[in-house]
Amino acid sequence: xxxxxxxxxxxxxxxxxxxxxxxxxxxxxxxxxxxxxxxxxxxxxxxxxxxxxxxxxxxxxxxxxxxxxxxxxxxxxxxxxxxxxxxxxxxxxxxxxxxxxxxxxxxxxxxxxxxxxxxxxxxxxxxxxxxxxxxxxxxxxxxxxxxxxxxxxxxxxxxxxxxxxxxxxxxxxxxxxxxxxxxxxxxxxxxxxxxxxxxxxxxxxxxxxxxxxxxxxxxxxxxxxxxxxxxxxxxxxxxxxxxxxxxxxxxxxxxxxxxxxxxxxxxxxxxxxxxxxxxxxxxxxxxxxxxxxxxxxxxxxxxxxx
Amino acid sequence: xxxxxxxxxxxxxxxxxxxxxxxxxxxxxxxxxxxxxxxxxxxxxxxxxxxxxxxxxxxxxxxxxxxxxxxxxxxxxxxxxxxxxxxxxxxxxxxxxxxxxxxxxxxxxxxxxxxxxxxxxxxxxxxxxxxxxxxxxxxxxxxxxxxxxxxxxxxxxxxxxxxxxxxxxxxxxxxxxxxxxxxxxxxxxxxxxxxxxxxxxxxxxxxxxxxxxxxxxxxxxxxxxxxxxxxxxxxxxxxxxxxxxxxxxxxxxxxxxxxxxxxxxxxxxxxxxxxxxxxxxxxxxxxxxxxxxxxxxxxxxxxxxxxxxxxxxxxxxxxxxxxxxxxxxxxxxxxxxxxxxxxxxxxxxxxxxxxxxxxxxxxxxxxxxxxxxxxxxxxxxxxxxxxxxxxxxxxxxxxxxxxxxxxxxxxxxxxxxxxxxxxxxxxxxxxxxxxxxxxxxxxxxxxxxxxxxxxxxxxxxxxxxxxxxxxxxxxxxxxxxxxxxxxxxxxxxxxxxxxxxxxxxxxxxxxxxxxxx
Numbered sequence: 174x175x176x177x178x179x180x181x182x183x184x185x186x187x188x189x190x191x192x193x194x195x196x197x198x199x200x201x202x203x204x205x206x207x208x209x210x211x212x213x214x215x216x217x218x219x220x221x222x223x224x225x226x227x228x229x230x231x232x233x234x235x236x237x238x239x240x241x242x243x244x245x246x247x248x249x250x251x252x253x254x255x256x257x258x259x260x261x262x263x264x265x266x267x268x269x270x271x272x273x274x275x276x277x278x279x280x281x282x283x284x285x286x287x288x289x290x291x292x293x294x295x296x297x298x299x300x301x302x303x304x305x306x307x308x309x310x311x312x313x314x315x316x317x318x319x320x321x322x323x324x325x326x327x328x329x330x331x332x333x334x335x336x337x338x339x340x341x342x343x344x345x346x347x348x349x350x351x352x353x354x355x356x357x358x359x360x361x362x363x364x365x366x367x368x369x370x371x372x373x374x375x376x377x378x379x380x381x382x383x384x385x386x387x388x389x390x391x392x393x394x395x396x397x398x399x400x401x402x403x404x405x406x407x408x409x410x411x412x413x414x415x416x417x418x419x420x421x422x423x424x425x426x427x428x429x430x431x432x433x434x435x436x437x438x439x440x441x442x443x444x445x446x447x448x449x450x451x452x453x454x455x456x457x458x459x460x461x462x463x464x465x466x467x468x469x470x471x472x473x474x475x476x477x478x479x
Numbered sequence: 480x481x482x483x484x485x486x487x488x489x490x491x492x493x494x495x496x497x498x499x500x501x502x503x504x505x506x507x508x509x510x511x512x513x514x515x516x517x518x519x520x521x522x523x524x525x526x527x528x529x530x531x532x533x534x535x536x537x538x539x540x541x542x543x544x545x546x547x548x549x550x551x552x553x554x555x556x557x558x559x560x561x562x563x564x565x566x567x568x569x570x571x572x573x574x575x576x577x578x579x580x581x582x583x584x585x586x587x588x589x590x591x592x593x594x595x596x597x598x599x600x601x602x603x604x605x606x607x608x609x610x611x612x613x614x615x616x617x618x619x620x621x622x623x624x625x626x627x628x629x630x631x632x633x634x635x636x637x638x639x640x641x642x643x644x645x646x647x648x649x650x651x652x653x654x655x656x657x658x659x660x661x662x663x664x665x666x667x668x669x670x671x672x673x674x675x676x677x678x679x680x681x682x683x684x685x686x687x688x689x690x691x692x693x694x695x696x697x698x699x700x701x702x703x704x705x706x707x708x709x710x711x712x713x714x715x716x717x718x719x720x721x722x723x724x725x726x727x728x729x730x731x732x733x734x735x736x737x738x739x740x741x742x743x744x745x746x747x748x749x750x751x752x753x754x755x756x757x758x759x760x761x762x763x764x765x766x767x768x769x770x771x772x773x774x775x776x777x778x779x780x781x782x783x784x785x786x787x788x789x790x791x792x793x794x795x796x797x798x799x800x801x802x803x804x805x806x807x808x809x810x811x812x813x814x815x816x817x818x819x820x821x822x823x824x825x826x827x828x829x830x831x832x833x834x835x836x837x838x839x840x841x842x843x844x845x846x847x848x849x850x851x852x853x854x855x856x857x858x859x860x861x862x863x864x865x866x867x868x869x870x871x872x873x874x875x876x877x878x879x880x881x882x883x884x885x886x887x888x889x890x891x892x893x894x895x896x897x898x899x900x901x902x903x904x905x906x907x908x909x910x911x912x913x914x915x916x917x918x919x920x921x922x923x924x925x926x927x928x929x930x931x932x933x934x935x936x937x938x939x940x941x942x943x944x945x946x947x948x949x950x951x952x953x954x955x956x957x958x959x960x961x962x963x964x965x966x967x968x969x970x971x972x973x974x975x976x977x978x979x980x981x982x983x984x985x986x987x988x989x990x991x992x993x994x995x996x
Contacts, residue, residue, distance in 0.1 A: 174613060176913040177924060185902035192895050193494025283890040290894075442722055 179316040184302055187323035189292065194332035195286040205275055211285065211335040212275060213241040218257030221250055223270040228420045230434045235270065244437045247419050248370040252340065256288050289331055289339070296343025298323070302351050341371040348381065357404065357413045360427070365415035372438050481592060481618045485585045489578060492632050496574045499889045504635040506530040506562050507542070507573060512559045514539050515546035519722055523730045527559050533733045537669035537719045541637075545576055577631050580640035588621045591860060594653035594825070617863045621646075624859070625903035626852045626880045629896060634886050637862045638849070641671050642856055649832070649857065653825040657689045663707050665715035672734055676839035676853060680831045683815050688822040701716045735921050740845040742798050746963050748846040749882045749970035751806070755795065757968050763793035803844040810838030813982050826864075830985050832857045848886070848967075851879040851974070858981075866915045867984055874912065875977045876930060877904045882940045882970035885963050893946045900942075934973055941969045954992025 201209020206297065219230060220236055229250055232238040243250060260267040267273060267281055305319050331339050344367035351360035364381055368374045423430050509528040517525055522539055523532055530538060548930040549556055552572035556564050592614050631639050648663035664681050667674050685734045690705045691698055723730050765771070792798070814834035821827045836854040840846055855876055862872035887896045912924040927935065945962040953961075 174908050178909045182902060182906045182909055184903065185898060188898055189895075190491070190494065192891070193491065196497045196891055197494065280890065286891075287894070321555060335673060 180302060180305060180314075180319055183316045183319045184323075185300060187245075187298070187320065187328075188290070188294070190323075190325075191290060191328050191332050194328050195290070197333060199282065199285075199333065199335040207240075208275055209335070214253070214337070215276065215281075215285065216241045216274070217243055217250065217253040218260055219268040219270060219273055221254035222257035222261055222268050227430055230423075230430070230437050238437070240274075242437065244440050245371055246369045246438055246440060247423065247434070248366060249337070252337065252370070253291075259288075260284060260379065285335070286332065289335070289337060292337055292345075293331065293339040297327075297339040297346065298343075300343045300346035300350060304346060307350065307353065338371070341367045341374050343383075344370065345374060345377055357408050361408045361411040362415050365412050366419070369416065369419045480615045481585065481589055484615070484618050484622050485581075489581070492578050492581075492628070494609060495632055496571065498633050498895070499887065500565075500570070501634045501886070502530070504565070504570075504573060507635065507637075508556050508564060508569060509559070509562075510534075510539065510542040510803055511549050512557045512561065514543035515549070515557045516559050522728065523723065523726055523733050526925065529560055531733060533671055535669045535719060535721055535734060536730070537666065537673055538671060539880065540719075541670065548572065548576065560704070568887065573635070574632070575679065576678055577635070577637060577639065579869060580637060581631075581643070583643035584627075584639040584646070585622065585643070587620055587650065590650030591621075591646050591653060593649065609905050611910065613863045613914055617859065619910065620862070621856070623903060623906075624852075624855070625899050626876075626883055628879070628899065629883055629887060630849050630852065633895075636849070638852060641674075641733060642852070644670065645674065645853075645856070649860070652684070652828050655825070657685060658711060660706060661685060661711050662715065665712050669715060669719040672854070673850065676843070676850070677832050677835045678860075679829070680814055680818065680835045683818045684822075684828050684831065687819055688828075690769055691822070741842065742803070742929040744845060744847055745896060746848060746885050747850040747967040748840070748850065749878075749967045749974055750841045750843070751971070751975065752798065752803075752842075752846075753967045753971045754975070755798070756792070757964070759792045759795045762795065764792060778916055791838045800844045803842055806842035807838055810842050811835050813986060814838070816987055816989060825845035826861070829857050829860050830981075833861070833981065834985060837981065841975065851875075851882060855879050862911060863914060868981075869911050869915055870925060870927065870931075871977050871981055871984075873904070873908060873925065874927070874935075874973065876907065877935065878938060878970050878973035878977070880904070881938055882966060882974075884942060884945050887947060897942065897946060934976075938969065938973065941966055 178219055199209065201207065201212055228236055230238075230243055232242070236242070257268050263284060264280070267284070268275060269472075288409040301319060301322055305315050305322075308315065310318075316410075325341070327338060330336055344363050348360045348364035348367065351357070351363060364374075364378075368378060417424075420431070423434050505528070509530045510532055513522055513525050522536075524530070546557055549569075549572050550806060553566050553568035555561055555566065556569040556572070558564075626643065627639050630636050644663055644667045648660045648667060651657070651660035651663060661681070664674075666679075668678065685708055686705075688699050689708070692701060720727065720730070723939060742752055743756065747756060811834070814831040817827055817834075818831045833854060836850075836857065840850050840854055843850075855872075858868065858872045861868040863869070877900070880903070884896055884900075887893070908925060917923055943968050949962040
């Protein structure tokens with residue numbers, strides 16, 4: 174029995190589940206003074222809408238970096254600016270400078286959750302839908318694949334705890350789709366955008382850049398060296414141009430601005446080798462050998478990179 | 480498969496525990512409090528809260544049993560004076576009680592599945608394990624019914640539990656266990672008297688098919704069977720109403736508050752009277768504009784009136800309860816006809832239930848829009864076995880579920896209701912198409928007639944208008960009842976169309992069969 178519209182039904186069902194997660198509280202709800210990631214995102218909207226661009230990453234009287242300072246790359250800042258502008262139109266109190274700190278309200282929660290849903294549908298759900306449709310596998314189980322990929326971890330973090338991982342993950346997925354379609358330039362743009370949204374995408378960067386660049390430059394098979402070089406140059410140029418466009422405002426204003434932004438992005442190096450309860454090697458090792466106490470942060474950082 | 484679907488849906492329902500609750504939540508909390516804290520003779524007298532007990536005594540017993548569970552969560556909710564008490568534990572308890580009592584619904588579905596999934600008895604079990612067999616599709620359509628989800632798990636009621644008992648009764652008829660069917664239906668009537676809407680069907684069927692027996696073209700009347708039925712009904716009613724025999728009049732006045740209720744609910748149920756009302760309003764409006772009516776006369780046509788409970792029509796004659804009864808009886812006649820002419824056929828019984836529920840919904844007095852669910856549920860049973868009924872089911876379920884939109888009006892639920900109804904409708908369409916119309920070989924999907932398709936497009940617009948567009952276009956709220964009125968009238972047209980088609984379809988098959996004889 175061939176059932177039509179299976180993928181569409183599953184896509185809609187995952188949205189229902191995401192809406193279900195939306196009615197629950199977010200991280201830091203009713204927990205002054207610091208609240209949680211939800212407040213961080215709201216605060217970034219407040220900062221980007223009210224302050225000039227050179228102050229976004231800088232510690233000023235209006236922007237206290239210790240209270241949820243921006244520590245994601247500029248594309249997140251631009252997205253916060255866009256969302257913040259919409260928020261301002263709906264209700265000024267959501268993003269009033271200083272006054273709106275810790276603003277909590279049912280309508281505001283609705284607005285924030287919807288912003289995640291909209292971003293999710295535009296970037297992640299669409300990417301997943303097109304990717305699975307293009308797969309050369311039996312139609313019978315595509316919907317299972319879709320359901321598994323819209324996994325609960327992502328839903329919990331984005332719709333519950335509150336973040337916008339769907340944007341960077343979605344852009345990465347689009348990059349993969351473009352690679353599979355041979356559209357290398359678009360893929361380079363998409364992944365650069367993903368990386369500039371959340372530096373966590375560096376985890377995927379090594380494979381994508383190294384593998385992709387090397388492989389892509391060898392496509393199509395048996396092509397001559399000049400055309401391979403042309404390929405590589407195109408991809409490289411696309412990447413550089415994307416970075417340039419996104420970082421443009423931070424490149425020109427002051428010399429120290431670029432350095433400041435980079436320091437904010439890699440602030441985890443100051444925080445230590447691991448944070449809280451991450452389920453990785455260093456955290457587990459720390460139970461037996463107290464690494465955090467033995468070494469100071471910067472030497473650990475250089476150690477882990479090597 | 481059934482239980483796997485049920486488990487998945489249950490997890491989904493858990494996600495919506497913190498969502499919007501209507502006043503019905505407080506209604507049930509109040510009933511928990513009354514039944515637990517007050518003695519029996521005060522249950523139907525207490526009016527500390529405006530939400531007095533207006534369901535039959537068996538439901539009161541049900542709340543009483545639940546109230547012992549409530550003690551474990553938050554004893555404060557059981558204090559009668561704690562009006563509008565809604566602590567976290569109260570919400571958790573009440574929501575979970577609805578989710579758990581849905582097990583009765585699953586049991587009812589299981590009973591029906593046995594007869595409907597597959598006619599070859601032995602093959603049923605195997606078939607039921609397959610992903611896309613007719614029994615799993617029926618299980619999905621019933622268990623994931625979005626109307627029940629919206630009304631029970633968000634708005635807050637116990638319809639899943641009640642529909643489960645209805646399905647146990649219907650399932651018994653399907654398996655020719657007529658006494659069991661009578662028992663379950665009596666229980667149901669004693670839980671919620673709205674099911675009086677379909678009581679005539681049971682009465683006619685059981686008398687005609689069970690008490691009268693045709694063997695070798697000789698009709699015999701089994702008096703013993705009538706006695707058995709009578710005993711079951713009388714005993715159930717006796718146990719339920721027995722303790723309240725001294726306050727019977729008070730109980731009945733709570734159950735049937737005719738004095739306080741008008742022809743239509745505040746939000747007009749999408750039935751015949753909604754159309755009657757709108758025609759009346761239009762005529763009155765035109766009358767004033769065109770000067771037919773003396774401006775000094777008392778005839779008014781308030782276009783914004785929506786809260787009026789008592790309805791005095793302006794131009795057309797006013798309708799009273801007796802008129803609605805006459806119309807309802809006339810509309811039930813097709814059901815009676817097919818039951819009398821085709822006895823002992825469970826599928827005809829289901830058709831009759833649909834016809835009777837339709838009639839009561841379309842022509843009844845003070846009908847609630849939620850009553851459309853009583854029509855949709857039995858029609859679902861028919862949808863998996865007949866292409867014609869399948870098309871009508873799709874039309875009715877989409878229209879009926881959209882007509883429930885005004886129940887959920889808060890921001891989250893506004894988005895949610897569109898998504899869930901869309902998902903359920905698309906899923907039903909997908910599965911039923913695959914079942915009846917093999918897309919691979921014939922390359923066709925379930926097709927609607929062109930006017931039906933236009934109706935559905937319009938319905939989409941009406942749905943969007945009600946949920947988002949109206950609040951954008953009219954933020955000050957000068958015409959608050961406009962979207963409700965449009966919704967009600969538009970859906971009424973669709974529902975009456977489906978009813979008409981269904982009546983004609985039922986009488987046609989009846990004619991066909993009697994011709995064959």
